[in-house]
Each structure stands twice: as C-alpha cells, then as structure tokens.
Amino acid sequence: MKGLIAKIIFAALCVVAWGPAAGADKVVFEASSPLIVAVGEAFRVEFALNARPDDGSFAPPSFEGFDVLAGPAVSEGSSIQIVNGSMTKSVEYTLTYVLMANSAGNFTVAPAAIAVDGETYRTRSLPIEVVDEGVAPGSAGAAPGSSANGEPQSRNPESEARRRLGKDDILLRAAVSRSTVYKGEPLRVTFKLYRRANVAGFQDYKVPSFNGFWAQQLNTDNAPRQRETYNGKIYETSVAWEYLLYPQQAGTLVIEPAELTAVAQVIVPSNRSADPFFGGGHDVYNVPVKVQSPRVNITVKPLPAGAPAGFSGAVGHFTMETKLPTQRLAANSAATYTVKISGTGNLTFVQAPKLTLPGSFEQYNVKTTESINTSAAGISGYRQFEYPFIARADGSFQIEPVVFSYFDPSRMEYATLRSEPLTLDVAPDAGGGGEAVVMQNRGMSKEEVRLLGEDIRFIKLGNARLRTPQQPFLFSKLYWVLLCGILLLFTAAYATLRRRIRESQNVALVRGRRANKVAVQRFRAARKYMEAHDRHAFYEEMLRALWGYVSDKFNIPVANLTKENVREELHRRGVPSDESQRFTALIAQCDEAQYSPAASVQMGDIYADGVDLISRIESIIKR
Template sequence: MGNMKRLFYIAAFLLMAIFQASAQNVIRVEAPDVVAVNEQFNVTFIIEGEKSPSDFQWSEGDDFQLVWGPQKGSSSSIQIINGKKSSSHQTTFTYILIPKSTGTFQIPAATATLSGNRISSNQATIQVVSDGASSSQSSGQNSGGKSSGGQASTSGSGDISSDNLFMRLSLSRSEVVVGEPITATLKIYQRANIVGFENAKLPTFNGFWSQETYVPDNIEFKRESLDDKIYNTAVLRTYVLIPQKSGVITIDPSELVCVINVKVNNSTSGSLFDQFFQDDYRQIRKRVTTPAVKVKVNPLPAGQPASFGGGVGNFGISARLTTDNLKTHDAASLIITVSGRGNVALLEEPKVNFPPDFEVYDTKTTENTDKSTGGTSGSKSFEYPFIPRSHGDFTIDPVEYSYYDVNAGKYVTLRTEPLHIKVAKGKGGDSAPVTSVTSGVERKDVKSLADDIRFIFTGKPNLSGSGSFFVGSAFFWILLALMIVGAVVVYLAFRKVAAMRADVAGTKNRRATKMA
C-alpha cells in the first residue's frame, strides 16, 4: 500500500512538471491579418521559455515567396521574488514574405526544441487582396503602432478622396421589434496619415434607449479588408440601442474633422540641400460624415400576458429568501433575479403577492451586465425587504414573469417555486396568534402599533396666570427704566472726559492753578 502511494505521488509530480514546462514554453506567431498581393510583410515567431531554443525549423510553403530572413533576436531576464530565483528567455525569428496570389492562406507552423521538448506554433491565417492602391507605401507606422498598409497616394494639392477616408455607423440588425437590443459600432476607415481629430459630433439616437459600451482611451488602428482594399480602421464608439417605439427610425449622421499629414510636390527650385532636408508635408483638415441609418421597428404582437415585464430576448428567473426562519418584527428579503440575453436594462419589477401580515418596503434593484457582449446579456435582481408582524407558517405564491422571445416569435411565461416561511413569536409578540396563514387568506390588518405615534393626552395641564411671570411685572419695568437711565449717565460722563482731554490749554491752566 505504501509503494502504491509513493508511485501515485511520483506520477502526479511528473504530470505537474510536464504541465508546468508546457505552460512556460510557448511559441507564437505574429503576422498581419490582411495584406495586398504585391505587399511585403513581416512574420515573426516568438519563443518564450526558461532556456534558449534549438533546432528551429520553418518553411514559407507554396503560397508565399521568401524575400529575406530569418533575423534572429534574443533577450533574457532574471527575477528574484522572496528569495526565489526565476529566469525567462525570449527568442525571435523574423522573415519578410510576399504573397503569390489573392485568397486566404495559412502561414505554415514552425517547430523548435525547448528544454528537451519539441514544440510548434499555431498556423496564422492571412487574407490576401488585390488592393488597387499603391501598397508599396505600406511600410510606415501609424499612431497606434500598427503597419499602415494600403496608404493611398495624394495629389499635389494634398486632397484626400472619400474612398480613402470615411466613417460608418454599422448596426447588428436593421429590422427589430420594440425592445429588442441592437449593437451599433462607429468606425473610421482611412488610407491616409491621420494625426488627430477635431470637432467630433457623435450620433444621437432619438427614439432609442442608448448606452455607450466602449469608449477607447487611445484610438488604435488595425488593418482590415473592405471591397478588396486594405484600410486602417479604428472603432470610435460602440453602443447598445433599444427601440422605444415602432416605425422607421432614422439615426442622424455623425461628423468628425480629421487632421491629416499629406505629402505635396515641391515645385519651387532650391538648393540640393533643400531637396534632401526640406519637409514636403503639410497638414490638411477633412470633414467626414456618416450616412443616415434607418431602422425598421415592428410593434410587439398583441395578447401580452398580465405578467409581461417588458423583456425582449431570452430570460430565466429565480427566487430566494435571505432567510426562511425568523421571528416576528425581524427583517428579511425576497430576491428575484431575471437573467439572460436581451434588454436587461429595461426589465420591469415583477409583481409579488406577499401575505397580509407582512410589511413590505420599497424594492431595491441591482443590475449586472456583461460588457463583453455589449451590455445585452446579464441579470437584474429585485430585492423586496419585508417584516412579518405575526407568527405562524406563511407561503409566498409563485411569481410569474413574461417576456417576448424573438427567436420563437411568442410570449413566454416564467414561474418561480412557492416559498415557505416559518415565523416564530418574537419579544414584542404580535396582534393575533396565527397557526397557518397563506397569501390567499384575507384577515384584518395587524393591530399592534409601534411607539412612534402616541395617543392624545386627555389630562389637565398645569397652567399659570398671565401676571405671575417676571416678564411684564411692575418690578420688571422699574428695573428696565433704571438700566436705561444708568446707560445715559455713563454715556454723558464719557463724553465730558473726552472733551476735557481734547482741551490742551485748559488742562495746562488747571495744572498751573493746582501748583500755585
């Protein structure tokens, strides 16, 4: 038995060591997603591990022509954390390729030996398009650090055509029903050298409930193929839209001023040094506008159930109690959660029938949406605080909640399970003992009242006559008159002293008279 345990521990240790080694030794490939048929591009294989790799092998295959490579680079680092030393090593192999034809192709996988293990890379997929523009200028870098392939040339005046710079607002769907969420993406397409933006006018969504789901901190461009041309594209905003009315709703255009560096032909004659060192670039500004977008919104079908809560999509429901065993006048909560995919933000509060002996307070709502789905999936919780005022066994009837299922094209009603609560008698007791009460039984309201409202006082108050107070009596008026007279006397005395001090000559005569 001891040998079996020892063998088990050894096998587990070996498996963990192999897993750790495979997790630390990684080989990956970096390549553009789309290139032009005559465009040279870089493919870089990156191998990371504790040691330097050996026996690296790779072939360009039949779909690409090798122009140059490989260029090998390496770097290493050592870290000491809490006395533990760890090292990492990175090796790169870079090739320059050119595609032979248009289509979608895969970069062949590379293999290498690392720490005694043979590892391989994944196969990157590249789309090759014809790209009518002069793709030979694609070696530059844009502000996002990505290759700016497909950059179009400009005329001597520096004009940028609308085919080389435009903006679009794309929708996930153009025909929906009232309450059905739509994802809107505002994206700019450019084959120029944009250096900045000005005077942005973002879209307004009249007739929709709207919420921004993505706002980039830094605008980064990436290569994308559109109509067999390569553009540098960047997402400026994403929104979730929920139509609030039926009909054809028009989304007004958005506007943006782009600041562009363009190269102009310098026709002026100059020295040889001016031709080499003079900067023949200048900045121009071009306003781009999205076209108006129309959305057809159909009304919801007739025959909505009474329990319809405004949900459109696909949802589920759950209900739970914070506690099902409490005493009279103790607080508890019923929490109902509606989760799924759809217009989560606009879900209405379900109707709950509490027993008559329960004192129910205002509902608290908590929303939790998944931003990775554009805010169209998540959950919404409704918390109903309550306090039982009588003891006994109670039941909260099942809660019904209906929504419209877009895929099925019909209303669906959800139903929770009944919830049972056992309430024991507390210190304050209750108004009337109840052995078993359900939510369908009618009875009188709880008679025991709190002490915040007192009963009216019916006894005789202790009152005093109007002449028995000090204020208003004869002695009060005499004392007030003496205080006024005293204040006047003191004021006149101070004035006389001040006048005597101001009379310098009279003061000298009085002093001379005293000395004589």
C-alpha cells in the first residue's frame, strides 16, 4: 500500500513539473528532404517540431511542381529524464509527406508554418533538384550489374564509384564580404563547402597564410547548414573556415587558395545477388576528393591624403570618453588622466593619444586596459589609457585637450575627437616642501614613483669608517684557477673512465689480465690438496692452472689447446725454447702422475716448478 501511494505521488509531481520543464526548451521547427531526386522517384519531406503544437495550427506548403502521394503522416513521441533531481522532457512531433516529381528542373518546397502556445514558427524553404537520368546521381536506384543509363556494368567498382561522382559534386569556394576596401578596413572571408554527395569526413586541411593581412579566425561551430543554388545546381553548404581580415598595405592583395580532402560516400550496384529478406545488391565506397578554393584578389585603397596631425592609423567608427582629474591638487601629489576609446574597427592597432602636460609635471608610463570582441561584423569594444602624473610645483596650469583622429570608411573622411580643456590649480605642498626638482621628458618606473619624496636623503654625520672594497670572488684570479683545475680534473676522469669502459668491453684483454690471478688461485687450491695428500685432485688442479693460464693469457680456445700450439705461442711471445719445453714437460708429468703412485715430495717439486715457471713466463711477456 505504501509503495502504491509513493508511485501516485511521484506521478503527480511529474505531471506538475511537466509544464515548466517542457516550456524551458527552445522551440525548433525544421524541414528536411533529399537534395537531389530523379523524375518519377518517390521521396519524403519531413517537418519536425520539438514541442506539442496547437491543434489544427499546421499550415503545409503548396508543393508546387510535385505530386503528393501520401501525407501528412503524424508521429509523436515524448520522453522524461530525471538526473540528480533535475527533470527534462523532450517532445518529437513529425509530419511526413511522400512526393514525386514529374519533370526535371529546380523546385522549391515553400516554408511550412505551425503554432505553439499561440506563437507561429516557420521552416526554411527547401530547394530540390530533379534530374532526368532514370535515377538520381549517387543513389541506389539502378539495377545491380548495370550503370545509370541501363548499360551493363563492366568496370571496377571503385572506378565506377569515381565515375558516378561528378567533378562539381563537391566544391570549396571563398566568399568575401567586399572586394575593395581601404587600408585597415576589415573584410570577412568565408570558405564554404558545397556538396551534392554524402561526405563521411575531411582530411589534409590547408588554410592560406593571408600575406599582407592581419587575420583573426571566427568561431563557426554554430554555423547552420543551408541549401544554395550555384551554376544551376542545388548544393548543401556548410562553413569550413571564416576569417576577419585587416589589410596592412595598399595595392592588390591575394587571398591564396584553401585546400582540403573530402571523403565522399558513393553507392554502387554490386554484382552480388540481393538478399531476399534484407535486400542489398549495393556497395558503398569512400572516394577521396581534393578540392581547392580559387584565388581571390582584394583591392586595397590607400587612405586619403590630408590626415590630421594626431592620426595614428585607426580605421573605423569610434567615440572617446575622458575622465579628468580633480581641478585642485596639492604639490607633489599624484593624479590620473583617463582616456577611453570605444567603437568598431581596428581597435587592436589603436595607440594611446598624446597627452601634453606642463614642464613641472612628472608623467609616467601609460597603463592600457582593453575589452575587445571579435565577430563577423568586425572588432568592437574599447581600449582605455591611464596617464599617471605628479604635479611637482604649485600654481595654475592649463592642460591641453587630448586629440584622437581616425578614418571613417563609411563617410570616406577623417574624424577628430577632442577632450575638454582642463585648468588645474596646484596648491603648495601641505608638508612644507619647497620647490621640487623636475626631470623632464623622462618616464619613470613604479619603483621610482614609490621613492618620490625620498630622493633627497639626510647627509650622514660623524666619523666615517672607510675600508678597502674587497674584490668579489666571481671572475677573480682564484676563480679562474679553480675553474681550470676542475675542468682538467673532469677531463682526466672522463678519459680514464672511457678507457676502462673500452677495456672492459674487450673480453680477450680482460681474460689476459686476469690470467695470472686465476692461476695463482688454482695453485693455492692445488697446495691444499697436496697438504691433504689428495694426489688425484692435486694434479687435476695443477693441469687446470697451467692450461687455464695459457688459454686466458693468449686467448686460445679450449678446443685448440695442444702442446704444439702452446710452444708456438710461447715462442711467438719471446719465451725461450727451453722454458717452453719445460712448460710442456711439466704438463706431461702432471698427466702421468695423476693416475700413477707418487710421493708427496714429488708433488711439492711439481708445485714449485709450476709456480716458478708461470712467474718466469709472466715476467718475460711483460717486458
């Protein structure tokens, strides 16, 4: 029971909140239809409304040039969404007509009208091109396996797709708001895409550099799509880019072409048989089409002669407001003279007008603030200039008016704006300060302004303690000596490190240097076996020490270790023949004694001979 009551209350709240939720949306009434149709082909025209209309308020167009086969068919739907306690309601109300054209040509579906809450809304007119080809270009009305004129299709499907796409089905045009302007006068260039085929996407954009212009790109995200007739054909148009241009020099300037590649979708009948249930028999191919806008010449006229003395290049229509300081000041006190220039034109290039102050005034850097809006109509807003100054001497002073001149292209003449003259009375400094020393024709920083009034300091009295200024360590002799020493030390360390890295990467060199160390370790192991009277392990370790030494020292693979190779390598390294014979004889004794009875004294003799022999060979090779 409680659940049922809760549902009833929720439904009642939805009904109560439906009115404000539905009324909050903006009413949109639009019409849609195919761009190109064929003679005798049935097609649909839909009128869509996002609200509930008043009963009997729909007024359809006359549909001149078309036969109405059916309609209007009304479909209506609504949905309610509640997200985080916020409810939104959407309504879809659609009226559909089925039409057919009996003759070729360009026809227009007139606007339809409908009323919502007593207010009337109208659609835009819909231009439609009717072609007499048996089937509209790019449509799927042709029979599978045949071309548009009924001939058998024997081409490659991709070639057929390109053939079906006309050369003028996709165009890129550049439209300018005016072709003759004055220097500094804005013009608008719009790059529009004209298409008579479905376009899946775009790639390889290229926008001109606009040489000779100052360019500002405009936002075209909300630019609507429209239908236009060009060269007797109807296109669907959309804005690709739009720029506001300000010519910076007189003469003939050229807007270079813009480029892009449009991926058109073309339907081509296939040789495959149509599915009896789902239909088919047609393929869709993506055909890249590179389009380019034509060059556009702009004639830029120079500004007329006889410009006023205060003209600095401003072009447009402007007004000037001034905020004057109070007419009474005290000496050594600061004030600000403010000039605000508003209007439409090349505000970005407007410079601060000249403010002439008496010689006893300190004038500082001009502060500029601005608020500029860019739209298709041009640049509008304001630039404000603040002139801070300090009156350094008392008296009565006349401040000349601020003069701002600009060229008005609509009237084709110069205009001059003037501020009111100002008489400024400066009273003596209340602090009793005398006449100030003035530095003329010099702008001052903020830090210097802060120190004004403290520029004359009290002379220090008493015994002065003088000391010799110490030379800073930076760039001294000791600095350069230490720097050179650090650089030399770094160079030496770097060279040593690089040499060790190279040597560590040489496996043969590393083995050769470690041969003696490895042999000594094996001799120590052999001595332990000798002291333990383990004859077999002793002689085995002695053979490892001797063979391993020559293998590592001379980089001889284990497979090539023979007595003859060892004698040849020792002889090549400068070892006397008797020493090489002694080395091979010692290896032979170890081989024989490994499996034959021998006393520990003999093991001691062989151990001593091995250590002595390796030491002599190592000393001979290192010479």
